[in-house]
Amino acid sequence: xxxxxxxxxxxxxxxxxxxxxxxxxxxxxxxxxxxxxxxxxxxxxxxxxxxxxxxxxxxxxxxxxxxxxxxxxxxxxxxxxxxxxxxxxxxxxxxxxxxxxxxxxxxxxxxxxxxxxxxxxxxxxxxxxxxxxxxxxxxxxxxx
Numbered sequence: 001x002x003x004x005x006x007x008x009x010x011x012x013x014x015x016x017x018x019x020x021x022x023x024x025x026x027x028x029x030x031x032x033x034x035x036x037x038x039x040x041x042x043x044x045x046x047x048x049x050x051x052x053x054x055x056x057x058x059x060x061x062x063x064x065x066x067x068x069x070x071x072x073x074x075x076x077x078x079x080x081x082x083x084x085x086x087x088x089x090x091x092x093x094x095x096x097x098x099x100x101x102x103x104x105x106x107x108x109x110x111x112x113x114x115x116x117x118x119x120x121x122x123x124x125x126x127x128x129x130x131x132x133x134x135x136x137x138x139x140x141x142x143x144x
Contacts, residue, residue: 001087005077008088012095017102020111045112066101073097083136089124 027033027044034041073094080086103110 001077001082001084004084005087005091005094008091009094009098012092013098013102016095016099020099020103020113023113024111040114042113046107046109047112048109060104063101063104066097066104069097070094070101085124085128089128092124 023042024044029044029046032041032043073090077090100110
């Protein structure tokens with residue numbers, strides 16, 4: 001499942017960076033555009049801190065934390081076995097983590113561009129944690 005995991009992470013990283021470049025070309029920092037009423041908005045946020053904007057101005061320490069997170073995601077995938085569900089979920093997370101790391105190193109902040117509440121990969125991991133039998137079953141079906 002390493003090919004799927006790394007391929008999806010690379011795809012997410014490229015899509016992340018292209019989307020951020022596109023969005024920042026027409027939205028000024030702090031501006032947003034409603035896509036689906038108040039449920040989904042495109043925003044141009046510049047987060048120089050951590051999760052939810054905590055500890056602003058700490059790009060370098062958070063870049064180091066991002067490296068640790070990347071290592072944890074890869075390590076978790078290595079121990080997860082051949083489970084397609086977890087490979088997809090962790091591939092999504094890895095791509096996002098690498099995109100944020102690249103932003104921090106290149107810009108000194110993360111460009112936040114979607115306001116939809118909790119992210120898809122986090123929801124998938126939460127579902128796998130709450131319903132492990134479902135994740136095992138979906139993973140087994142994916143191996144066919």
